[in-house]
Amino acid sequence: MKIIIVGAGQVGFHIASRLAYENKDVVVIDTDPEAISQVSEKIDVDVIVGSGSSPMILEEAGIKEAEILLAVTDSDETNLVACLMADILSSSTKKLARIRKRDYDEYHHIFHDAAPHIDTIINPEIEVVKTIERFMSVPGAVDVGEFADGRLKLIGIFMDKDARLAGVRLSGLSDKIGTRTLVAAVVREGETIIPRGDDRLYPGDLIYFISEEHGLEKILKAFNKHVKPINRAMIVGGGRIGLRLAKLLESQSIYTKLIERSPERCSEIVEQMNKVLVVHGDGSDQSLLNEENIQDMDVVVTLTDDEETNILVSLLAKKMGARKTITKLSKFGYFSLMSTIGLEQVVSPRLSAINTILQHIRRGKVLSARTMTDEQAEVLEAIALETSDIVGKPLKRTGIPKGALVIGIIRDDEIEIPSGNSVIKPNDRIIIFARRQVISKIEKILTVKLEFF
Amino acid sequence: MRWNYVFYMVGILTFFLGVLMAIPLLCGLYFNDSSVAPLMKSMAITTAVGAVLYICFRGPKTEYLSQREGMAIVAIGWTAVGLFAALPFYWNGVFDVFVDAFFESVSGFTTTGASVMTDIEVVPKGILLWRSLIQWLGGMGIIVLSVAILPFLGVGGMQLYKAEVPSPVPDKLKPRISDTAKVLWKVYALISLAELFMLMIGGMGFYDSLCHTLTTMPTGGFSTKNLSMAHYNSVYFDVVVMVFMVLAGINFSLHYQFIKGNSLAFWKDSECRFFLSAVIVLTLVVSFNIHGTVYQNIGEAIRFGSFQVISIVTTTGFATADYNQWPAMSKLILLLCMFIGASAGSTGGGMKCMRIMCCFKYCYKELFSLLHPHAVTTVKIGGKTVSDDVIRSILGFLALYMGIFALCSVLLAGMGVDLVTSISAVAASIGNIGPGFNLVGPVGNYAEIPAMGKWLLVWCMLLGRLEIYTVIIFLVPEFWRK
Structure with missing residues (x-):
């Protein structure tokens, strides 16, 4: 299976290393020789220095044999053009573009119908x-x-x-x-x-x-965790995700405060909001947090562009009495520190992007796929095909490899949490938890057995 | 630095080598000669040591291999493989001292082809096949072979590949390294089959054809005859071997492209053009030089001149003539050929045409900018700009190469070896050629070199085959620092 990735940024790099680990043929394209040399030194993939929107470069990368093209550069325009060029050169290739600008939001579904050259638009911020x-x-x-x-x-x-x-x-x-x-x-x-x-x-x-x-x-x-409704929320950082979240909370009638450092950005946000209280100031400023009654907040979400600020503001908010914190973290390296530092909930745009992309890369009738926080394992939701090996016998006798577990079977409206004696029937939706070492095997099990043809 | 992982990998390699000993063993059994017992013994010991290393150092599966570990695995792996491959020679009684056996085996693996055997034809066939086979394995790289056929090496395969096949501008034929390795070995095997076929058509027996094929394709140069290729004294064989030496000296990714249907692949590659024109020009000069002095007939001059130039520039080291008797100019050209070497990505050794080209172009650029101080210039190879990093590493490589050459020839001369022999022996060892001049010339061999000198040359051969950095990195104190 050949996959071309345009853009060797953090998402591109990470997806490439995931796929290379699963022995897929990956070609990474980027204009920055520095980024490319990072990729070629660390991951077993092919690399090309050049623009992913250039038909020549795409041909060189072998677009004709590629099953999937992922356009994940930082520029929405480059991603769109890369998909367009790829479609002209090889229409059978599945094309995914990462589009982040808000302006495109409303048009995702229109793109879906009217722009056949893009199969899926990924927006990690929505995720x-x-x-x-x-x-x-x-x-x-x-x-x-x-x-x-x-x-x-x-x-x-x-x-x-x-x-x-x-x-x-x-x-x-x-x-x-x-x-x-x-x-x-x-x-x-x-x-x-x-x-x-x-x-x-x-x-x-x-x-x-x-x-x-x-x-x-x-x-x-x-587990000693009690569900209480959320009435008051504070968002630190009014970037793209902060704004999106504020809009969502506003629509759910949750009383929301948003702290943003740049005055220009503040006035921009105010223009778009009705009920959200926009505060100009530094989120790590203790007196400001006090002033805004941090101790009464049901949730504090830290979404600034700076990882370390997010971590510190979350810890500070927790200490000052906020009931719960959600922190945006992008560096995967910090995930392992979560429980040590005391971070409760962490979101990562990169992990979200990877989750979305994975769904489209998995073979067989995979409906969704998501990776766990530390990326050691993945959960797949798939349809059990009649010809698949796991159908028609008790689970304990199927050839599901060690390191994988069927954790859910959905038949029509019925949900079964399976035991060793459960039997999967054709066309059941099954949910499989799998360590990443066995993912290629699981993919094989889910696909049609080739010997039958 | 995870040493246990390094030894674990070396264990796998050693075991693999032991398994490969079955091939000469079968040959020995077929001819029923005296090579059977030593081969069996070596095979038992090699596989046993490999298995023990594998079991003792087996650890949790690793997902990442650092460059340092990759280099250590390759350098230690090659030394280990050289040691174990020497066992059959030693136990067969070909050599009295182990260093001779070790020299022969490393000379094989590094595709040098320098021999310390005084009478080759009395050695049993199984042993000689082993001697040729290790050259063939070393040519494309035993680690590349392992990466190709042992899937679990895939993870760190890239680091290993880079340490074993260092190339100024690496090219991957396939997105994944194990596929690249597979493709290279397939091309290598395919061309080898073609040569075997051609030699057999000419009437050489299957056994001798096989042995010579196994040493031509890796540009090795071991022969089963005392007189090397001169034994056959046949124009047909000379031409066949010449053609395949040239093919072996060309970048194998070009062969792959050619097989894939890109008929202009060779012509479009500037390094290949440089290599072929160097071969032609040097052949003409040498032939002209030896015509009238050594050979009266122009045809003979061209035949022997071209064979020798190709044999040396591709770093094979077969001989059809005693070029010790040739005029000084021809000898010097052959000495220069030892330094030039073949193309990058080929099985040949030496400095590689690519580096020489870059170096020349860089020098020209420097001169040019003296005349136009404000001109913006870059070094281009085949229409593509070579980055300053690459240029710097190439210049560094050339400086190290010459430095090591100078140091080792002084050391060798210090052991009582004469001037021309020391210089040519070291040049022929670092360049993986084989025969040099005077004592170590085409009719002589390395048996006369003192034991210490042999150790030194063994080191030079490994340095040359792994292109210096992988081996010399062990001498850098920083390598050992935690």
Whole structure:
């Protein structure tokens, strides 16, 4: 499978290294020789220095054999033109463009119908705002993934020190909580473990469990996390994501304050808002936070462009009494520090972009795919084809590799959280949790068996 | 620096080498000669040591290999492979001292082709096949071969590849390194088959054709005959071997493009043009020089002149004539050829045409900017600008190459070897050619060099094959610092 990536920025780099790890043929194109040499030194992919919107460069990259073209440069225009050129040269290639400007927002669906040269538009900022929204509804969750149109949720949560579930065997977990759940994975000391029934949970573990929408509250309670409605929110940083989020909160009638450092930007935002209180000032200024009653805030979201500021403002807000914080972080390197520093919930535009892109790259009938916070594992939602190997026999006898787990089966309106005896029927939607080492195997299982043809 | 991982990889390589010993073993069994016992013994020991290293140092799967680790694996791997490949020679009783066996084996792996065997024809066939086979393996690179066929090496494959096949401007034929390695080995094997076929058509037996093919394609130069190619004294064989030496001296990615249907691939590549014109011009000069002095017949002058020029410039080292008897000018040209070497990305050694070209163009640029101090100029190869980083690394390489050459020839002369022999032996070892002049000339061999000198030359051969940096990095104190 050949994939061309235009733009060796952070998203491009990261996607390239993910795909190279899975033994796919990747070609990365960028105009910056420095960025390209970084890529060619660190990842096993082919590189070309040049503009991704140039037909010559695309031909050189082998666009004709490519299955997917990802245009993820910083320039929306370059991305659009790259897709257009790719379409002219090879119309069968699937083309994804990252478009970030707000001006295009309203037109995404029009593009979909009227611009056949772009198959999908990715806007990580929209994804980030969606993630923040999900985080607000699930207290204490580090990671929230939605499957089966939101009916099934995969939630990552840290086990507190005094949690009453500490030391409980997994096999007895559902009884103790009082609703059916399945622990998909435990991240302990930086390692992702797929647990068995006799494993226990310990304080400090990051636990990923699957739950149906209606049972969620009970489970969260069992983990000492209590759901309270959010009435007051503060946003620090009025960039593109901040503005989007403010608009969303405004539409949900949540009382919102937005702190922004640049006076020009402040007046720009004020023009677009009706009820949101826009405050001009530095978010890391303690007296300003006091003045704006930080201690009464249900949630503080830090979204400035500076990672370190975000971390510090979140910690400060928590210390001053804010109930909950959500922090924007882009550097993957900081993720492992989350629990050490005491950050509760973290969103990353890059991770969001990668999540969206992954869905389109996965083979077989994969409906959605998302990666976990530390990128050790991935969750796939897929349709079980009749010819696939996993259909028609109890799960424990199928050839699902070690390191992967079926965590949900959806048949029509019914949701089943499976055990070893469950049987997948053709056309079921299944949700699979897989460590990244076995992802290529899972992809193979999900695709049609070639021997039949 | 994760040493356990380095030894784990070296273990895999060693085991792999042991498995490959089955090939000469089968040959020995077929001819039922005295090579069977030593080969079996070597194979048992090599695979056992490989397996032990593999088991002892097996650790958690790693996803990243640093450049430093890559270099260490390649340098230690090559030394280990050289040591174990020497065992059959030693146990067969070809040599009395181990250093001779080691010299022969490293000379094989590095495709140098310098021999310390005084009488080759009495050596059993299994051993001689092993001697040719290690050249063939070393030519395209045993680590590249491992990367190609052992999928689990894929992760750090790139670092290993870069350390074993350093090239001034690296080119990847396929997005993934293991695919690139596979393609290169396929092309290599395909051309080798063609040569085998051509030699057999000419009436050379299968065994000798195979051995000579296995040493022509890597530009190695080991022969199964005492007189090297001169043994056959046949124009047909000379021409076939010449053609394949030239092919082996051309960048293999051009062969790949040619096979893929790009018929102008060779012509469009400026390095290839430079290499071919150098071959033609030097051949003409040498032939003109030896015509009338050594050979009275113009045809003979061209035949022997061209064979020798090609053999040396591609760093193969086959001989059809004793060029020790040639006039000084021809000898000097051959000595220069040792430095020029073949193309980048070929199996040949030397400094590589690409570097020489860049160096010349850079010098011209410097002169030009004396005349036009404000002119903006760049060095271009094949229409593409060569970045200053690359130029700098090329100049650094050339300086190191010459520096090591000078130092080692002084050291060798200090061991009591005469001037011409020391200079040519070191040049022929770093350049991976094989025969030099005087004592180590086409009719002589390296047996006369003192033991210490042999160790020195072994080091030179490894330096030359791995293009200096990978080997010499171990001598830099910074390498050992945590």
